Amino acid sequence: MTAPGVPPQPAASGAPRGGLVSLCITQTTGWGLLYYSLPAAVRPISEDTGWDPALVTGSFSAGLLLSALAGIRVGRILDRTGPRTLMVSGSLIGVLALTLVGLAPNLPLFAAAWLLAGAAQAAILYQPAFTVISRWYGHDRVRPLTTLTLVAGFASTIFAPLTAGLTAAIGWRSTFLVLAALLGLVTVPLHARFLNRSWPASTHPARPADDRRRVRLITRSPEFLGLQALMVLLCLGLYTVTLNIIPLLMEKGADYASAALGLGLVGAGQVGGRLLFASIPVPARLATIAGAAAGAVLSLAVLPGPPGLLIAAGVLAGAVRGCQTLLQATVVAERWGMSSLGALQGRFAAPLTAVTALAPAAGPALAAWLGSYTGMAYAMAGAAGLAALLAGTLLTVGANRKGSPGTKGPDSAPLASGKSGE
Numbered sequence: 001m002t003a004p005g006v007p008p009q010p011a012a013s014g015a016p017r018g019g020l021v022s023l024c025i026t027q028t029t030g031w032g033l034l035y036y037s038l039p040a041a042v043r044p045i046s047e048d049t050g051w052d053p054a055l056v057t058g059s060f061s062a063g064l065l066l067s068a069l070a071g072i073r074v075g076r077i078l079d080r081t082g083p084r085t086l087m088v089s090g091s092l093i094g095v096l097a098l099t100l101v102g103l104a105p106n107l108p109l110f111a112a113a114w115l116l117a118g119a120a121q122a123a124i125l126y127q128p129a130f131t132v133i134s135r136w137y138g139h140d141r142v143r144p145l146t147t148l149t150l151v152a153g154f155a156s157t158i159f160a161p162l163t164a165g166l167t168a169a170i171g172w173r174s175t176f177l178v179l180a181a182l183l184g185l186v187t188v189p190l191h192a193r194f195l196n197r198s199w200p201a202s203t204h205p206a207r208p209a210d211d212r213r214r215v216r217l218i219t220r221s222p223e224f225l226g227l228q229a230l231m232v233l234l235c236l237g238l239y240t241v242t243l244n245i246i247p248l249l250m251e252k253g254a255d256y257a258s259a260a261l262g263l264g265l266v267g268a269g270q271v272g273g274r275l276l277f278a279s280i281p282v283p284a285r286l287a288t289i290a291g292a293a294a295g296a297v298l299s300l301a302v303l304p305g306p307p308g309l310l311i312a313a314g315v316l317a318g319a320v321r322g323c324q325t326l327l328q329a330t331v332v333a334e335r336w337g338m339s340s341l342g343a344l345q346g347r348f349a350a351p352l353t354a355v356t357a358l359a360p361a362a363g364p365a366l367a368a369w370l371g372s373y374t375g376m377a378y379a380m381a382g383a384a385g386l387a388a389l390l391a392g393t394l395l396t397v398g399a400n401r402k403g404s405p406g407t408k409g410p411d412s413a414p415l416a417s418g419k420s421g422e
Helices: 020-033 041-049 053-081 083-103 109-125 126-140 142-152 155-170 172-194 208-219 224-244 247-253 256-277 283-301 305-335 341-368 373-400
Strands: none
Touching: 020 083, 020 109, 020 126, 020 155, 020 172, 041 053, 041 341, 053 083, 053 126, 053 341, 083 109, 083 126, 083 172, 109 126, 109 155, 126 142, 126 305, 126 341, 142 256, 142 305, 155 172, 208 224, 208 341, 224 247, 224 283, 224 305, 224 341, 224 373, 247 256, 247 305, 247 341, 247 373, 256 305, 283 305, 283 373, 305 341, 305 373, 341 373
16 A cells, blocks of 8 residues: 555566576576475485484474575665675575585584575575565566466476485485586576666665664554564464375375375465466455465364365365465565565565474474374464454554555655666
8 A cells, every 4th residue: 555645656667688587497496406405305315324304304494494584684685785696696605505415424514504505595585586576577576476486386396306316316415516516507697697786776765774764664563563473374374284284184084195195286276376366356365365274274174084175175275375475475565665675575574484494393293282183283274264364454454554654655666677787
């Protein structure tokens, strides 16, 4: 919503020629190598080194948590310097991190390498890419964001089997050295060639102190905090259940093959959800997505079977996850404009990234505490239900709070020009 008396933001002039294609390639490669490579290699790493698989996976999760914290700083840097230097540097850090993973002689250094990888994730994966797309396309951002997330959704399909195949052929250490080289060869030149050197000057220039004050006002506003809490609950409910859907379905009588199929179809559901996202009216997105999440997760808790019906509920949950990704990518810019978007997006996404990192372990922990995976699903349905209630509250508050500090201000920055050298 726009404050009274504020002129509309200038229209976007579009991405640099080839910019969207290059981001699709680098996002797919980055996700595949910095995120999906380790899950495909946990078993051979553990068998070769004797390290506990839980500690190997824990090293990866620690990196994800660090990426959540680093994302706040990354957002501020992105606003100040533009994307090129930041994302090229992030790619180089990722190359170094994967190299150190392959060379790590012991578990502490292996864990340190994944912490470094977490810094690289913060600098080159979705959060900075979402900001870049929003600056390039402005109000027309939904379609390119959908394209980006659809293409990057194939990262696991491409790179998990590649990692597994290379590990079987040359060993996990050599595999990560190859993956490090691949990350550098693909992402560094594309980031250097197609990303803006800096953002164009604002038509309403503001002092850095004014920008920082605006960010503080927004991030401490009830609307921002309520929206953030809503998205945290949404992520908690959706990711905890869908990432643990195999033991949940097996507890309800499905065999392993059917449960594994259910997990795979969650991914297919995400594709469908992303395709449907643009058709949901903007004012109704929060309530629609949160309500659908509560319904899908509750269905997985309530239904005793048969497996086919449970799998269908999992597909619906996956579709809502796909919508949630695009909601996260668009909701900040829709409410507060382009000014300081990187800083706002970084602060907004930090707890969401942390919850996503903890979700795989949260499921078994809750199941052990509550006595079953069905009990875990009921608890997560409660979390999604709270998100739906918050969505209704925010709709009411938003209708009555026009012109608050959380609205777009006159210092909203212009959108990036289509020239990559700017």
